[in-house]
Amino acid sequence: MSTRRKIMNMVKKVQGVCNSITVTIIIAATIVAGLSVGYGTIPACAQEPVTLEFWCDKVGYITMYEDIFEDFTDETGIKIVATGFYDIEGYIGTIKTLIGKPEAPDVFTWWTGKTMEELANTGGLMDLSFAFDANPGAEAVKDVMTVEGVVVAVPQQVSIWAVTYNKSVFKEVGIEPPETWDEFLELCRKIKEAGITPFGGGWDSWQGFIWPGELVPRIDPDYYELLNAGKASYTDPQMKQAAQIIIEMAENGYFGDPNYVLTLASPTEVPTSIRILASGEAAMIYYGDWISGFLTKEGFTDWGMFCLPNVNPALEKQSVISEPAPFLANKATKHPEEVRKFFEWWMSPETIMKWCRIMNWTPWNVNCSKEFLPPEILNFHKSVEERNPRYLLRYWEAAPTKEFDVRGMLISAAQEILVHPEKLDTLLAGVQESNKSYWEKYGFK
Amino acid sequence: MRSESKSIFSFLFVPFLFISIFLIGPIFFSTYLSFCSWDLNGPIRFVGIENFIKIFTISRYQKALLNNLIWIAGVTLAPMFIGLGLAYLLSGELKGKWIFTGLLWMPFAIAPIVLGYIFTFVFDFKLGLLNPFLCTIGLGSLQKSWLSSWPLNTISLIIASLWVRVPFCAIVYLAGMTSIPREIIDASKVDGSIGLHRLRKIIFPLLGPFTMLIFVCNVLYAFQDNFGLIWVMTEGGPYRSSEVLNIVIYKEAFVASNIGGASALAFLSMVIVLGMAIGVLGYSKYVEAKG
Numbered sequence: 001m002s003t004r005r006k007i008m009n010m011v012k013k014v015q016g017v018c019n020s021i022t023v024t025i026i027i028a029a030t031i032v033a034g035l036s037v038g039y040g041t042i043p044a045c046a047q048e049p050v051t052l053e054f055w056c057d058k059v060g061y062i063t064m065y066e067d068i069f070e071d072f073t074d075e076t077g078i079k080i081v082a083t084g085f086y087d088i089e090g091y092i093g094t095i096k097t098l099i100g101k102p103e104a105p106d107v108f109t110w111w112t113g114k115t116m117e118e119l120a121n122t123g124g125l126m127d128l129s130f131a132f133d134a135n136p137g138a139e140a141v142k143d144v145m146t147v148e149g150v151v152v153a154v155p156q157q158v159s160i161w162a163v164t165y166n167k168s169v170f171k172e173v174g175i176e177p178p179e180t181w182d183e184f185l186e187l188c189r190k191i192k193e194a195g196i197t198p199f200g201g202g203w204d205s206w207q208g209f210i211w212p213g214e215l216v217p218r219i220d221p222d223y224y225e226l227l228n229a230g231k232a233s234y235t236d237p238q239m240k241q242a243a244q245i246i247i248e249m250a251e252n253g254y255f256g257d258p259n260y261v262l263t264l265a266s267p268t269e270v271p272t273s274i275r276i277l278a279s280g281e282a283a284m285i286y287y288g289d290w291i292s293g294f295l296t297k298e299g300f301t302d303w304g305m306f307c308l309p310n311v312n313p314a315l316e317k318q319s320v321i322s323e324p325a326p327f328l329a330n331k332a333t334k335h336p337e338e339v340r341k342f343f344e345w346w347m348s349p350e351t352i353m354k355w356c357r358i359m360n361w362t363p364w365n366v367n368c369s370k371e372f373l374p375p376e377i378l379n380f381h382k383s384v385e386e387r388n389p390r391y392l393l394r395y396w397e398a399a400p401t402k403e404f405d406v407r408g409m410l411i412s413a414a415q416e417i418l419v420h421p422e423k424l425d426t427l428l429a430g431v432q433e434s435n436k437s438y439w440e441k442y443g444f445k
Numbered sequence: 446m447r448s449e450s451k452s453i454f455s456f457l458f459v460p461f462l463f464i465s466i467f468l469i470g471p472i473f474f475s476t477y478l479s480f481c482s483w484d485l486n487g488p489i490r491f492v493g494i495e496n497f498i499k500i501f502t503i504s505r506y507q508k509a510l511l512n513n514l515i516w517i518a519g520v521t522l523a524p525m526f527i528g529l530g531l532a533y534l535l536s537g538e539l540k541g542k543w544i545f546t547g548l549l550w551m552p553f554a555i556a557p558i559v560l561g562y563i564f565t566f567v568f569d570f571k572l573g574l575l576n577p578f579l580c581t582i583g584l585g586s587l588q589k590s591w592l593s594s595w596p597l598n599t600i601s602l603i604i605a606s607l608w609v610r611v612p613f614c615a616i617v618y619l620a621g622m623t624s625i626p627r628e629i630i631d632a633s634k635v636d637g638s639i640g641l642h643r644l645r646k647i648i649f650p651l652l653g654p655f656t657m658l659i660f661v662c663n664v665l666y667a668f669q670d671n672f673g674l675i676w677v678m679t680e681g682g683p684y685r686s687s688e689v690l691n692i693v694i695y696k697e698a699f700v701a702s703n704i705g706g707a708s709a710l711a712f713l714s715m716v717i718v719l720g721m722a723i724g725v726l727g728y729s730k731y732v733e734a735k736g
Contacts, residue, residue, distance in 0.1 A: 097699055403697070404701075415684040
């Protein structure tokens with residue numbers, strides 16, 4: 001081979017190797033740069049002031065959160081960016097995947113009960129007892145925010161569930177809020193006869209649990225508590241009775257057309273239900289008394305609230321469903337001091353008062369006045385207290401979840417019996433099978 | 446040559462490393478997890494074939510599998526034949542066919558989620574366009590609750606997906622038809638073969654490889670790419686009636702934290718799709734060898 005050719009071959013070999021090395025370096029540099037930006041190793045001079053990430057599943061509250069968080073920013077200089085998730089299952093999945101990692105939000109909304117226990121057991125939640133210690137007066141709600149002795153949450157709302165009704169519709173039909181179950185059924189019948197749907201609100205997505213979760217405690221509250229402790233069965237007569245009531249109410253048209261209420265286009269969000277109530281298309285909707293904030297926002301003022309009477313008249317106490325909704329904090333937050341400041345500020349009586357004024361909610365600190373609440377809410381709470389209430393945790397929080405998803409199965413069963421009532425026994429047996437598996441694996445408490 | 450091989454190897458090494466780390470590795474890990482019980486936080490516990498037994502005993506999973514089979518039937522046959530017809534029309538002499546060809550690409554510009562929202566407002570019982578339209582043309586008796594009961598909700602979802610599947614099939618077939626040698630078409634004309642006869646006897650058999658490609662892509666769509674559409678239109682509901690395997694996998698993994706169960710379902714999904722793809726490939730080779 002000539003010298004020239006030898007040299008050309010050597011150059012080609014080196015070129016080939018050089019090309020490979022160059023490409024490898026470019027790709028590696030791209031990966032490193034991307035990871036650096038992603039994990040926040042940008043130079044300090046390019047970093048912005050501390051911003052806390054706040055996520056919530058309550059899209060309708062975002063503007064209210066942003067309003068109140070502005071006060072925190074004004075006081076401390078710490079910004080909070082609020083992000084709302086429209087899709088509850090997507091929200092649950094995202095939080096469960098990220099919790100305990102820096103990518104999880106610093107502060108987020110969640111639910112108490114077993115749903116909170118599941119998250120607490122990951123070890124990814126911050127201990128928030130300091131927030132209660134710094135602001136005495138909220139001890140009554142501390143227990144429900146505690147998992148295995150650790151305070152992992154603070155309230156953002158403490159509410160009870162109520163039937164919200166359109167006063168003009170009631171006046172037009174000539175009815176008053178009921179005191180007994182029979183009066184309630186009679187009221188529904190009269191409303192239906194007047195050509196108005198008794199209950200607005202959808203049944204799709206998460207809402208399927210509402211009626212079973214309200215009826216069972218009003219049939220037998222002891223059974224309800226045993227059920228959620230794994231000591232009763234979904235095939236017991238009490239659950240069947242609740243399901244039969246739902247079937248009868250559905251057949252009488254009290255929930256509206258199942259072809260509509262079982263689709264995502266029906267009200268799966270509260271503001272839509274309120275518009276249906278405000279227009280007089282429906283006479284009542286069933287949510288927590290936190291709905292007063294939405295009612296104000298929608299500009300609807302002609303409403304009242306009453307407590308759904310017990311189905312079983314022999315019960316000594318009026319069963320009332322409570323929903324304490326919490327804020328939680330990510331233990332792996334990049335800004336623990338700022339998160340601490342946030343919670344101390346949030347639990348102060350001044351902030352609670354301001355927040356509850358914005359939302360028309362009942363403050364959970366005894367040092368806060370309730371005088372600002374609308375008369376409808378004050379009257380409703382007064383009527384509940386007069387009925388010797390027994391407070392029970394809402395089914396959404398109390399029911400078993402994890403991989404057996406008992407709660408999801410009951411929601412699905414409650415939806416299906418609206419259109420396939422003949423499948424009731426099979427559906428309840430299916431829910432019980434999952435329930436049994438859950439308690440066999442995770443034990444009884 | 447040796448230096449060329451080395452060069453090729455060094456160029457391929459990095460992409461191969463990528464594929465190994467980000468594709469093959471997770472497949473093996475997921476397969477391992479399908480034999481385990483894990484909730485993302487606790488220890489990974491080996492449980493053998495327990496997850497696979499549950500697939501064949503839990504009615505929810507069976508329902509999802511049944512829905513997938515309905516999806517396969519819906520998104521393979523109809524789009525294929527409609528797409529073939531459209532492609533045949535567009536392959537001929539047609540004034541302004543560039544406009545129609547361009548319109549075929551429009552559905553791909555729409556994200557599946559947006560498509561889902563659009564079709565929700567077509568099929569909705571109260572606010573949708575379809576029921577009033579049926580009334581207007583004198584077919585009011587055909588009004589239905591398209592999304593609130595099974596199997597109508599699954600069929601409605603499939604119809605919504607045809608918006609994208611039909612153009613896809615048409616574009617692939619159009620590409621196939623342009624690759625058919627002109628002499629064959631001219632010879633068929635001379636022999637008196639026209640219209641539907643030419644399409645059935647001459648063109649369609651020559652489009653065999655494209656048909657196989659469309660079939661495999663549509664099966665993949667039925668198992669993977671319909672997630673956004675279904676999630677937005679029904680979330681797999683009501684009462685889980687319109688769930689398919691990918692929806693169940695998502696809910697099991699990220700809502701119920703049942704990673705083992707989700708991995709088992711994903712494994713099953715992969716086996717079905719691979720099986721169908723290999724079967725189609727094998728059949729195509731058999732037909733080729735025979736021909």
